[in-house]
Amino acid sequence: MTTRLTPAPTGTAAPAGPAGRAGRVRRVPTWLTRFGALGWAIVGLGVAAIGWSLVVASGEFPRELFPSVPEILAAARTLWTDGLLAADIVASLRRAFAGFVLGAAAGIVAAVLTATTAVGRNLLQPVLRLLSPIPTIGLVPLAILWFGLGESSKTLVIALGVFVPVWINSHAGLASTPVDYLRAARCLGAGRGQILTRIVLPEAAPDIASGLRVGAAMAFVLIVVAEMTGTTAGIGYRIYQAQLFSQADRLIACLIILGIIGALCDLAIAAVTAPVTRWAAEEH
Secondary structure (H helix, E strand, O other): OOOOOOOOOOOOOOOOOHHHHHHOOOOOOHHHHHHHHHHHHHHHHHHHHHHHHHHHHHOOOOOOOOOOHHHHHHHHHHHHHOOHHHHHHHHHHHHHHHHHHHHHHHHHHHHHHHHHOHHHHHHHHHHHHHHOOOOHHHHHHHHHHHHOOOHHHHHHHHHHHHHHHHHHHHHHHHHOOOHHHHHHHHHOOOOHHHHHHHHHHHHOHHHHHHHHHHHHHHHHHHHHHHOOOOOOOOHHHHHHHHHHOOOHHHHHHHHHHHHHHHHHHHHHHHHHHHHHHHHHHHHO
């Protein structure tokens, strides 16, 4: 049973007491709406920095393992002025982008096959479901064995890590297209290609976009593992070197930089896919 709240007539006061409070609409303060996502992100980072500073100031942990915020910033500044950080960012972005494009393209194509074709559903999908639970990090030795320590093995590891979430999300979206849409399109004479490009893919756009965003996050997770061997540049390589020489300030600085780059890439993908996902949301 649904209860409808009838607004008070114009010129009359809202009833006092609990009933009046229930019917009153609470407005969000203007300063909250104007603050924006960027402002809240800055506040969140500031709170995290204060919390970290309190932990360091407590003296309960070794200072060489828990450097202060100024020491972390100084380490990042040193890496930048030495020219190491810029080269590392470029190298990591190049590898992450190559692996992401390869894994995302393969994941979407595989999803189309497993969701819309009988051959893909019966033959390919069981194999992918068997392989998807295997941790991508466990495939690093195999990739090195097949392709050596060069760029090919790193690209393959990242691509495999991106492929799984892109395929899972895209397959779920493509397979959940309402049957009524498909029947109506066939009744109007649409072919398989038209149904795929004008109905199935647009309908699954939000799920595909979600898969791409998760895949991008996985690319930056795996870049650390991929760059720990056979490289002389990259954020992952710099993190590994900092760990070997017990340079906690550099290690944490590199982790923060990697997180910032990953967050910016996530925002970029969200902005690029926003028109399509917004259209799909409005249709529902």
